[in-house]
Amino acid sequence: MPPPAVKTTLVVGIDFGTTFSGVSWLTCKTGSSPSQPEVISLWETSADNRKDNSDSKKVPSKMYYAQSGEIFWGFKIPAGAEAIEWFKLLLSSNEDLQGHLHGSSHLQDAKRLLRKLNKTTIQLVSEYLKILWDYSLEQIRNAKGESLIDNMPFHVVLSVPAIWTDYARGRMLEAATLAGISADRGQHVGRTTFSFISEPEAAAIATMPDLEGREDLQVGDSFVVVDAGGGTVDVISYKINTLEPLSVSECVEGEGALCGGTYLDKEFESFLKMSIGEFSWAKMNKSDIRKMMNNEWEHGIKAAFKGELDSYTVDLPSRAQREPLQFFSGDIQPVFDKIVSQIGVLVKKQISAIKTRTSGFPKFVILVGGFGRSPYILKHLRDILDDRVSVLQARGDKPWTAICRGAALSGAAELGSTNSGCPLRVQSRIARSNYGWVYSTQFVEGVHDPRDKYWDEILKEWRANGQMQWVIKRGEDISLKDSKTYEFTQHFELSGRGYQHLVLAILTCNDPNPPSRKQGSVRDVAAIDYQTTVPVENMQRKRNRNNEYYRSWAYGRKVVVSGASFDIFLITGGKEKKLDKILVNVN
Secondary structure, eight states: OOOOOOOOEEEEEEEOOSSEEEEEEEEEOTTSOOOOOEEOOOOOOOTTTHHHHTTOSSEESEEEEOTTSOEEEGGGSOTTOOOEEOGGGGGSOGGGSOGGGTTOHHHHHHHHHHHHHTOOHHHHHHHHHHHHHHHHHHHHHHHHOHHHHHTSOEEEEEEEOTTOOHHHHHHHHHHHHHTTTTOBOOTTTOBOEEEEEEHHHHHHHHHGGGTTTOTTOOTTOEEEEEEEOSSOEEEEEEEEEETTTTEEEEOSOOEEESOSHHHHHHHHHHHHHHHHOHHHHHHSOHHHHHHHIIIIIIIIIHHHOOSSSOEEEEOOOGGGOOOOEEEEHHHHHHHHHHHHHHHHHHHHHHHHHHHHHHSSOOSEEEEESSGGGOHHHHHHHHHHSOTTSEEEEOOTTHHHHHHHHHHHHHHHHHTTOOTTTSSOEEEEEEBSSEEEEEEEEEOOTTTSOGGGEEEETTTTEEEEEEEEEEEEOTTOEEESSOOEEEEEEEEEOTTOOSOOEEEEEEEEEOOSSOOSBOOTTOEEEEEEEEEOSSOGGGSEEEEOTTSOEEEEEEEEEEEEEETTEEEEEEEETTEEEEEEEEEOOBO
């Protein structure tokens, strides 16, 4: 009997960004090289936008809800319409947003429109993701053929900021699920599988072909990737393990901050308002300001500014009743420095950690992301960094699409495609938080906290409850290849019957040295429902200290880390069953 045919899988990488979103896709088979990722660049447009955006590698992350009930999105939003944007940032709570952002007009408008629409942030994000997902599938079907695509299993990789908290990742997972991305597509192809990857790691995977074949690259060298997007800037570093094929391990714990391009936009808008004056500024409506910022700033000064001697003219809307403004580089540079200097601090701190860990400088700093295309960021980093560190910045759209392309390539690697198709294999990562669960054990005086002591009626002994078992520890290397199984035993009354429902709470803690028992700094991150694989009456009989029988069920929990998540499998009777995927703060 011939072996079953290996199905070709469609892998889709989604970069849902603060200001723009990108989608890349490829097809792959287990054991074969995947196709090169293709980036969707044909988007629906309105007549106003068609001229400039008919072939863009990304689409704006914004929506407009018309009174008719129709939803316009991306480039299709009519000129002058009050669109909701920046809503990705609302997945984080106010206390986790930097202070100067609280007064942002974009963010305040987003919150106001959210209330007006009577929607939650998760609902809004899910509606945008659904439109983006459905449209992307339509474009992929147009390219490959509807019947071929509809008979392929789907695997989706969604990128998330490395600095996001656990609750923000959880909200993104809920939004993606509501969007129908992981829906069951029928018996012949099954449910769409889903995974997460941190944005800087996805960007690193996509940029590696630019380093392959360099004669100045050696095993043991390190490099830094700076992913500068609209909202967040993440820095991540890797050490080279092998050159052919190229494989790396994360070097030190990555860092990030909310100092992306949208924060620079906010600074320039404030600078412009001060330059124009309150009286003239008040004459302009929001549509005037949006158009001015888009034309004069986004596609003008912001993209071109290098910090060199130059002059810039800003044409004002007619309502302002003012002549065009002229600025010189010395006027503009403080606006850039307020944000770009924060990126410099992040990079220098990462390099310092690398020097401590490896006793040497990284070989390169690689700029990616939409904001990472800024010529002034390139100049600033070259000015402040040691001459032994080269700063690299690719031209064109490559830095802008790095995350969605890298997400698709990582998905192919997850599915078992050969390394020749994926330019980078990340062999280990650095955990940024601790993750684990509670367990109980026999109570030992002087070892366990008396507050955790309880009497177990089945075993007839004193035990300590709420003891922590940390399966992932902050700062440790986590290998992609290594999985670990933890053995457990559950006890039941002899009279028990049927399959038993159980709940596993996943806990997290950011302390460098996490506590041995559940206490203040430990918080819940997920709850997993599962049940025993056999009824109680079929479980093994054992005797307790009083020579009384009870039932015992032995099982294992297998932990497998991949990307920005880890999977938990239930192991019993030589078989394993996947329980859940947990999003983790892992670079």
